[in-house]
Every structure is written in structure tokens, then in C-alpha cells.
Amino acid sequence: MNNSRRKFIKISALGIGGAAVTASSYNLFGANSYMEELGQENTIDILKTTPTYCEVCFWKCAAWTHTNQKGEIKKIIGNDNDPHCYGRLCPRGTGGVGMYDDEDRLKTPLIRKTVNGEETFVEATWDEAFTLIAAKMKGIKDNYGAESMALLKHGSPGSHFEHLFKAFGSETIGEPAYAQCRGPRETGFGLTFGSWVGSPEPTDIRDTKCLVLIGAHIGENMHNSQVQEMSAAIDNGATIITVDPRLSTAASKSTHWLAIKPATDIALLLSWMHVIIKEELYDKAYVKKYGLGFEELKKHVQQFSPEWAYGITTIKPAEIRETARKMAKAAPSVIIHPGRHVTWYGDDSQRARAVAMLNGLLGAWGRRGGFYFKEKIKVPTYPHPKFPHPKWSWKEIGEKYPMAQMGITNELVKASIPSNNPKYPIKAWLVAGTNLPNTIPNKKEVIEAMDALEFMVVVDTMPMEITGYADVVLPECTYLERYDGIRSATNREPSIALRMPAVKPKYNTKPAWWIAKNIAEKLGLGDYFNYDDFEEVIAWQLEKMGTSLEEMQKIGVKNFPRKSGSMYMDEDKTHEFGTSSGKIEFYSQELKDLGFDPIPVYTAHEEPAPGYYRLNYGRSPMHTFSRTANNPNLSDLKSENDLWVNPKVARIMELRSGQEVWLENQEGIVSSFPIKVRVTERIRWDSVYMVHGFGHNNKKLSRAFGKGASDTELITKVNIDPLMGGTGMRGNFVKIITENPKIS
Ligand code: SF4
Numbered sequence: 001m002n003n004s005r006r007k008f009i010k011i012s013a014l015g016i017g018g019a020a021v022t023a024s025s026y027n028l029f030g031a032n033s034y035m036e037e038l039g040q041e042n043t044i045d046i047l048k049t050t051p052t053y054c055e056v057c058f059w060k061c062a063a064w065t066h067t068n069q070k071g072e073i074k075k076i077i078g079n080d081n082d083p084h085c086y087g088r089l090c091p092r093g094t095g096g097v098g099m100y101d102d103e104d105r106l107k108t109p110l111i112r113k114t115v116n117g118e119e120t121f122v123e124a125t126w127d128e129a130f131t132l133i134a135a136k137m138k139g140i141k142d143n144y145g146a147e148s149m150a151l152l153k154h155g156s157p158g159s160h161f162e163h164l165f166k167a168f169g170s171e172t173i174g175e176p177a178y179a180q181c182r183g184p185r186e187t188g189f190g191l192t193f194g195s196w197v198g199s200p201e202p203t204d205i206r207d208t209k210c211l212v213l214i215g216a217h218i219g220e221n222m223h224n225s226q227v228q229e230m231s232a233a234i235d236n237g238a239t240i241i242t243v244d245p246r247l248s249t250a251a252s253k254s255t256h257w258l259a260i261k262p263a264t265d266i267a268l269l270l271s272w273m274h275v276i277i278k279e280e281l282y283d284k285a286y287v288k289k290y291g292l293g294f295e296e297l298k299k300h301v302q303q304f305s306p307e308w309a310y311g312i313t314t315i316k317p318a319e320i321r322e323t324a325r326k327m328a329k330a331a332p333s334v335i336i337h338p339g340r341h342v343t344w345y346g347d348d349s350q351r352a353r354a355v356a357m358l359n360g361l362l363g364a365w366g367r368r369g370g371f372y373f374k375e376k377i378k379v380p381t382y383p384h385p386k387f388p389h390p391k392w393s394w395k396e397i398g399e400k401y402p403m404a405q406m407g408i409t410n411e412l413v414k415a416s417i418p419s420n421n422p423k424y425p426i427k428a429w430l431v432a433g434t435n436l437p438n439t440i441p442n443k444k445e446v447i448e449a450m451d452a453l454e455f456m457v458v459v460d461t462m463p464m465e466i467t468g469y470a471d472v473v474l475p476e477c478t479y480l481e482r483y484d485g486i487r488s489a490t491n492r493e494p495s496i497a498l499r500m501p502a503v504k505p506k507y508n509t510k511p512a513w514w515i516a517k518n519i520a521e522k523l524g525l526g527d528y529f530n531y532d533d534f535e536e537v538i539a540w541q542l543e544k545m546g547t548s549l550e551e552m553q554k555i556g557v558k559n560f561p562r563k564s565g566s567m568y569m570d571e572d573k574t575h576e577f578g579t580s581s582g583k584i585e586f587y588s589q590e591l592k593d594l595g596f597d598p599i600p601v602y603t604a605h606e607e608p609a610p611g612y613y614r615l616n617y618g619r620s621p622m623h624t625f626s627r628t629a630n631n632p633n634l635s636d637l638k639s640e641n642d643l644w645v646n647p648k649v650a651r652i653m654e655l656r657s658g659q660e661v662w663l664e665n666q667e668g669i670v671s672s673f674p675i676k677v678r679v680t681e682r683i684r685w686d687s688v689y690m691v692h693g694f695g696h697n698n699k700k701l702s703r704a705f706g707k708g709a710s711d712t713e714l715i716t717k718v719n720i721d722p723l724m725g726g727t728g729m730r731g732n733f734v735k736i737i738t739e740n741p742k743i744s
Contacts, residue, residue, distance in 0.1 A: 047074055050502035051556030053084075053487045054093045055156060055479035057624040058177070058199065059224050060487050061085035061093055062557045065480055065502035073097050073480060073503060082557045083225060083491045084200060090222040092622055095633035099461065099478045100506065104630055104702050106463055106475035107507035121473065126510065126518065129472050134522035136455040136471075137168065140428045146170045147390045148427040150412050154434035156484040156499075157459065157476060157512030161432045164516040167384075167528035171393035172426060174407025176439045179726045185338045187403045187724045188352025191588050193365055194578025197338045198490050202374040204567075205229035209369055210330030212323075214243040214265055214355065216339040219250050221619045223340070239330060241323050243268065245616060246644065246689050247682035256323055259684055262614050262730065263345050263605040264313040269354035270602060271309035272324045274301040276361055281328035283363030290577065291360065293587020293598075300599045312602065331362040333369025341619075346719025346728035349403065350600040353588075357600075360584040366569035374490035375564050380544040382537045384528045392424050401725035402594050408725035409440055410718075416449035428455040432512065433476070435464035438626040438693070441715040441729050459515060462630060463700040475509040482511030483534045486541055492567055494560040496545065498538070498552040596723060605719075605731060612666060612733035613649070614687040617711040626693040626712075629704035640708035642678040644689040645736070650679040653736060662741055663688075663734040665714040670741050672697055675709035677736075688734060 047066040054061045054076070062082035066074045076096055080087035089096075109129040110121035124132075140149045146169030151161050153175050162173060186196040205211060206229040218230050234240060234253060242251040243258040243265070251257040260268060276282050277298050287294050306317035313320075327334050336358050342348050364370030394407030397415050401408060413436075415422040416429070429450075436450075437443050450456060450469040458470035467473045480502050487497040505511070517529035531537055539549040547558055569575050576582045580590065592598040608614055622638040623629060643663070645655055655661065660674035673695050683689050695710030719728035 050500055051079070051497070051553060052076070052479060052499045052502065053497045054089060054096055056092045056096045056099070056628060057222065058155070059084055059222070060489065060497070061089055061224050062487070062497035063089055063093065064556060067502050071503055073100060076480075079497070079556045081555070081559060082497060083493070083495055083559070084489070084497075085224045086228055088224070088228065090224050090227070090621060091637060092222065092624060092628060092631075092634055093224070095622075095631060095637070097480070098631035098633035099628075100480045100503070101632055102462065102630060104463060104700055105461055105478075105507065105509070106467070106473060107509065108475060109508070110470075110473040112471045124472075126508075129474060130518050130522045133457055133472055133519055136428065137519075137523060140455065141169070144425065144427050145391060146388075147172050147392050148425060150174070150416070150426045150429050151432070152176075152409060152412065152429055152434060152436060153432040155432075156479065157432050159485050160512040160516040161430060161459070163384075163528065164520050164525070165430075166387040167520060167525045168523060169388040169390050171390050172397065172407070172412065172424075173394055174409040174412045176409050176434055176436075178406040179408045179410055179724075180343055180439060180441075180729075181341050183343070183404075183406065183724050183726045184348035184721055185340075185342045185352040185355075186405070187349040187721075188354075189338060189356045190405075191349075191403075191579070191591065192353055192356035192360060192585055194580075194582075198374065200225060200489060200491060201338060201340075202372050202490065203335050203337060204333075204367075204369050204372045205335065206232050207333060207369040208233050208238055208330070208335050209333040210239040210241065210327050210335070212241045212243070212327060212334070212336040213250050213254075214269070214336065214339070215342065215344070216337040217244075217248050217250055217618055218337070219253075220248060220621055221340060222621045239326050241326065245614075245684045245687050246618075248618070249621075256319070256326075258315050258319060258323065261312070261314045261684070262616065262687055264602070266347065266351050266354055266600055267304070267309045267312040267602040268315060268320065269351070269358055270301050270304040270600070271306050271313075271320050272327070273297070273354075273358055273361060274304045275306065275321050275324035276328055276358075277301060279325070279328075281325065281331075282361040283331055286332070286363035287361060287584075289574065290584045292579075292581050292583035292585050297357065297586040297599055304602075312604075327358075327362060330369075332364050332367035334362050334364050335359070335370055336362075336364070343721070343726040344728050344730040345605050346721055346731070347600075347603060348721050348726055348728060349723040350597065354600040357586055360586065365584065366575060368568050372492055372567040373564065373569075374492070375494050375562050376490040377488050377494035377496060377545065377560050379486050379488050379496070380541050382531070382540060384530060397422075397424050398725050401721075401723065403723040404725050409436075410442075410720075410727050411725055413440060413446055413449045417445070417452055426453075428453055430457045430459070431466055431470075432459040435460075435466050435626055437465045438696075438710065438712045441712060441718045441727050443713060444716070459512065461509070462627070463698055464627070465696065465698050468698060474515055475507065476512055476515065477505035477509035481505040481509070483513065483538060484511075486538060493562055495557055496547075496552075496560075497557045498549075500535075500553065591723075608686070608733035609666070612735050614730070615663075615665070615711065615714055615732045615734045616683075616687050616689045616730065617692045618689065620691045620693075623691070623693050626696065626710075629693055629696055629707070630701040632703065635703045635707075638691075639703065640676070641691040641694040642676045642708070643736075644678050644680050644683040646683050646685040646687075647679050647681060648685045649736075650677070653738070655679065655736070655738070659738070662737040663709060663714055664737055664741070665716060666733045667716050669714055669716055670737070671695065671709040671713060673706045673709055674740070688736070
């Protein structure tokens with residue numbers, strides 16, 4: 001960062017002087033005592049219950065926050081009527097109170113200033129912060145157009161800022177949940193079935209007879225209702241087939257664990273289709289009625305025998321055949337799970353398409369035990385003036401990716417670097433709830449972009465690394481202290497859930513709706529936020545939906561009857577798919593016309609050089625991305641990640657469990673912090689594995705700083721998906737260094 005316009009500031013110096021909270025709440029809710037307390041009958045306190053939905057991850061389980069008469073949060077438990085959680089929160093959801101208790105939270109607005117020749121943060125009033133933000137936003141609009149102001153967001157707060165940006169005249173908006181996570185599967189399933197998978201995924205796991213997890217980790221990613229349904233499916237005798245280079249928790253519960261060579265999934269998927277078609281195990285009536293391009297697919301997969309796939313995937317032909325037959329036997333009550341984080345090798349939309357096509361061959365879409373037809377209820381829009389029409393937006397920035405349907409964060413980053421001569425230049429960012437240096441690969445480029453910006457605002461609850469690059473830092477209160485939009489998600493039956501404050505915001509923190517509204521008012525856009533309190537908006541919306549705030553405060557979750565008909569296909573009628581042909585497209589003319597493969601093909605990916613291992617990363621049930629690493633309850637349960645190393649490699653390198661090592665990637669980037677080795681047969685010899693989200697380098701995260709290693713830091717090679725712009729991040733390799741590189 002020499003000669004940098006914007007110097008990284010570790011939030012400290014003159015800033016963030018708010019009084020540290022006493023340790024009592026931490027001790028009280030420290031994970032072990034907290035968990036014990038959950039099991040005890042509380043006979044002393046009379047607890048008040050307030051509805052919320054969990055913000056620790058995106059599953060948004062509805063819950064009750066229990067507070068005592070002193071207004072202290074005692075526990076959070078699941079809402080029995082919620083289809084996202086069936087009354088049970090996962091370990092990290094029950095630890096959500098740690099977000100509220102964390103004494104490292106951002107406490108008051110901060111503005112970057114130069115004091116005695118040094119850049120630092122100084123505390124500011126909200127009004128000072130809003131005045132500065134509005135002046136800078138107006139300046140960007142006058143000089144370049146409102147479109148040059150970009151919003152990068154994640155989670156519930158994002159919708160309030162999206163509203164602000166649209167009122168301001170900018171739709172230059174992106175979120176890592178698309179290009180760094182599930183975008184490719186939406187493209188692959190959209191091209192095949194004409195429908196996005198969405199969240200929660202419409203997988204009918206509770207009634208399935210065969211669940212195939214190919215790079216999906218139900219359990220470690222804690223998709224709550226899916227975990228519970230998978231457990232029920234296992235009890236009911238369902239076959240579970242897990243394809244993973246690592247013996248994940250799901251793999252350990254499976255009938256078959258296929259320890260595939262990384263980067264070869266498409267070969268396996270093509271081979272499965274080969275077996276199913278060759279042995280005529282596919283759903284003939286369904287494929288005849290709904291399939292388009294089956295003959296082309298049949299011809300295409302003819303060559304991809306299990307023997308061919310064995311040489312690529314290392315999975316034995318007999319096992320490929322046996323698992324294909326088991327899927328077909330269970331069909332149509334079979335699910336080849338679409339996965340979630342699927343940005344791996346750059347051909348990810350095609351990989352997702354192969355998953356979708358296999359489901360299509362087996363007749364799983366619209367069938368019990370396969371994929372049900374989801375339904376949600378629309379939350380009415382609170383009246384506001386019409387948004388202005390921007391001259392350009394995320395669409396133009398991502399125009400070279402014809403299938404992109406949301407802003408591509410990495411393209412927004414590139415458009416923020418002047419030396420790229422962007423056609424649609426971005427000059428300023430507002431970042432809400434996403435720690436971009438730990439989220440978007442190629443950290444160097446993210447930092448270069450931030451450095452070039454004329455202005456940057458970060459809204460967060462915690463002093464994540466990104467706050468150090470901001471001009472203004474705005475402290476948001478946690479989900480337990482605020483109203484947010486009504487949760488309405490697709491499911492078997494439509495449901496809504498209410499989030500309301502259980503306690504007052506701690507410190508000088510505020511909810512996102514209030515921050516967005518106040519910035520709008522400073523910009524003269526107050527008409528777009530025509531209410532005093534967001535509670536009014538929710539009350540108005542609930543009335544329109546046939547309920548009321550009073551009712552929702554009592555029940556938390558309301559389930560509505562379906563209006564779109566049965567969850568499953570009516571076999572006597574003909575279903576119309578959402579593709580342009582109205583059919584399941586095994587062959588895509590649309591892709592062909594755009595110059596892409598109309599049916600997925602397997603392409604070999606780069607191999608690691610001698611001495612290097614494939615860097616695989618994943619999730620822990622205790623943590624969500626990098627955002628929970630400092631949570632006092634959750635860091636008690638898991639405070640750092642470790643490096644899974646196969647015993648064969650450990651023997652050659654004389655490594656032992658617990659030993660600290662450093663990692664160096666193919667471009668010579670060395671991990672900032674060491675990571676402890678875990679010698680285990682559960683990982684292939686050609687790969688190492690670590691949980692994502694550790695290795696924080698901001699000292700203000702007192703529990704997370706320096707704990708474990710950051711995978712994102714080592715992901716510098718990115719393979720971009722040519723269809724939708726997603727960042728394939730699994731093509732990175734590391735070697736293991738046993739001596740501290742900072743000393744030698
Ligand atoms: S799955 Fe767990 S962390 Fe995610 S929303 Fe549900 S309870 Fe919260």
C-alpha cells in the first residue's frame with residue numbers, strides 16, 4: 001500500500017473508544033454454560049419472547065428471542081411452525097446472541113481523517129457522517145452520474161440500501177452470493193428446467209429414496225431444515241451417495257462415498273448419464289413427454305463409459321454403475337442435489353447443467369421425493385415514487401457474460417480500477433454486510449480497486465477487514481436489535497416470518513433501514529422513505545397480506561395455503577416448463593447460438609506441480625463464512641481452522657497432528673498466519689482441506705485475529721465462468737512450509 005491514496009486503518013488509534021462491555025454477558029453465554037442452560041428449566045426468570053429470524057446465515061430460520069425482566073437476552077430458540085427450522089436452531093443459530101454480546105462490535109460512526117499527518121478514524125455523530133456521505137454522493141452524481149456509485153451487499157440490510165440506490169439513480173449493485181456462490185447452479189438449472197433453484201432449495205428430501213450429494217455438504221453448511229430432513233430420510237432407509245474428495249460429515253453417513261479426484265465431476269455426471277441411458281433406466285414416459293434433445297444427449301454420452309470415467313475420476317467402473325442403478329431404482333424419488341457454493345473451476349454452469357439433466361433423465365423434477373414445485377407469497381411494495389432509470393447498470397458491466405442475471409461483484413471490482421479503462425467506470429462504493437477482501441478472490445485486485453475509489457462507505461456490525469479501507473464506517477445494530485423486511489421465501493407452502501427488536505440497540509448503533517432513510521433525506525430523497533419507523537411499513541404490508549403486526553408479534557411465523565396447485569406434477573396433465581421451448585432442455589439451442597456447448601463436455605483442468613496439493617475449502621457447522629469467527633459463543637466451539645492432510649503426505653513430510661505449518665500457493669503467496677495440521681485418512685493424498693473464514697488480520701477482532709489461515713488469501717487464480725461470470729476458485733494449489741517463513 002505504498003503511495004496508496006487510501007491507507008488501510010486498523011480501527012483503533014483515535015477511533016472506537018466506546019466503553020468495553022463487561023465480561024459478564026460473555027461468561028454467561030459462553031458456549032458450554034449456554035448450551036447447558038438451554039437444557040435446563042428456567043424457574044427464576046419470567047422470560048419475554050420476541051419473534052425474529054436468524055441472521056447468522058442465509059437460511060433465515062424463524063426463532064423466539066427470550067429476554068428477562070432486566071432486558072437481557074437469555075436464549076434464542078426455533079419457532080415450531082417454521083418450515084425453515086421445524087422448531088430447532090442449529091448450533092450457530094443458538095449462538096447468535098454472541099453477535100449482540102461481542103464487545104468488539106463497531107460502536108459509533110467513524111470518519112477517516114488526517115491527524116498530525118497520519119490517516120486515522122475519528123468518532124463522528126450520525127449527522128456528521130450522513131452530511132459527508134450525501135455531499136460525496138452528490139459529487140459523484142454531478143461529476144460522473146449516479147451509476148458510478150456502486151452498492152456491494154449481503155444479507156437483510158442490503159435491501160434497504162438497494163432501495164436507496166435505486167432512488168438515487170444507480171442499479172450498479174452486486175452481491176457475492178451470486179458470482180462467488182450459487183450463480184452457476186441457477187444458470188444451469190434455469191437453462192435446463194427454466195427455473196432457478198432458489199433458497200431454500202425445493203428438494204423433497206424428507207420423502208426421497210436416494211439423495212446424491214456431489215460437492216454438497218448438508219450438515220457442515222447447516223441448511224437447517226435440509227439437515228433434519230436428511231436425518232429423517234436416512235432413518236427411512238434412503239440411499240445416500242456422496243461424491244467428495246473428502247470424507248465429509250455427510251459422506252460418513254452415506255451408503256456410498258465416492259472419493260472423486262477434484263475437478264472431474266462433469267466426467268462422472270456424463271458417465272452416470274451414459275449408464276442410465278445405455279441400460280434404459282431413465283424415466284422413458286417423462287423424458288418422452290417433457291424432454292427436448294434426448295437423442296442428441298444419448299449420442300453425446302455414448303462414449304463416456306464408466307471405464308472412460310475411471311481414468312479421469314479414479315472412481316471404479318463398478319461403483320459408477322452400481323450408484324447409477326441405485327439412483328434409477330429410487331427414481332423419481334431421487335435428488336441429485338444442486339449444491340450451493342458451486343463456483344469452482346470455471347465450467348460451473350455446465351457442471352450444474354449436467355446435474356440438472358441427470359435429475360431430468362430420472363424424472364425427479366416435480367415429483368415426490370425429487371424436486372417439488374415451490375411457492376412463495378409476495379410481500380406488497382410500500383408506496384414510493386417511481387425510481388429514475390439509470391443510463392447503465394450491473395447489466396452493462398457484466399455484458400460479456402450473456403447468462404448473468406445479477407450483478408457480478410468481480411466485474412464491479414474491475415470496473416473500479418481506472419487502469420482497466422472501464423467503459424462503465426465506478427468511482428465510489430457503499431458496502432453493506434460483506435467483508436469483500438475475505439469474500440472475493442484475488443484480494444490484490446480488490447485492494448487495488450478500493451485504493452482507487454474516490455469514496456467508500458462500509459456498514460457493518462463488526463470491525464471486519466474491509467472497514468479499514470473505508471472513508472466512513474457506519475455501525476449497524478445486530479438482527480436482535482432491529483426490524484427488517486418480512487421474510488418470505490419459497491417452500492412447500494408459502495410462509496412469512498417477522499423480525500422485530502428484542503432489545504434496544506447497544507452503543508451508538510442503528511438499523512440499516514434508519515441509516516438508508518437518513519442518507520436519503522440528506523440527498524433530498526426522503527419521499528422514497530415515506531415513514532417514520534420501519535414498523536409502519538411492516539404493519540402496512542401485513543395488513544395487505546391478511547394478517548397484522550399484532551398477530552405476527554404473537555405467532556412469529558404464518559403459513560399460507562398454496563394457491564398454485566399441487567406440489568407435484570399432475571400426471572394426467574402436461575406441465576409447461578419455464579424454458580423457451582416449454583420442455584426440459586437436454587440440448588440447449590440457446591447455448592449453441594451463443595457459441596457455447598449445447599450439452600456439457602468434460603475438460604481437463606490444470607494439475608498441481610510436484611510438491612503442491614489442491615487447496616480445498618469448506619464450511620463448519622459452527623461458523624458462517626468469515627463473519628462469525630469472532631462471535632464469543634461460536635469461537636468457544638471452534639476458534640480456528642486446521643489443515644487436513646493425508647497420512648501418506650504426512651509421512652513423506654514428517655508432519656504430525658497439531659504441528660503449525662504455513663501454506664504457499666502457486667504464485668508464491670504465503671499465508672499470513674500458521675495453521676495446525678490434522679493428519680487424517682478423510683482427505684485424498686492429492687488435496688488438503690481447510691474451513692473457510694479464519695486467519696483474520698484485524699487486531700480489533702480480539703478472538704479471531706491470527707487464528708488459523710485464510711483460504712481466500714491463497715486463492716489468487718480464478719477461472720471465470722464464461723456463461724455468467726462466476727469466479728471458479730478451486731484451481732489453486734499450495735505447498736506446505738514447516739519453518740516460519742517470516743523468520744527465515
Ligand atoms: S441454519 Fe442455523 S445459522 Fe442458519 S439461519 Fe438457521 S439457525 Fe441460523
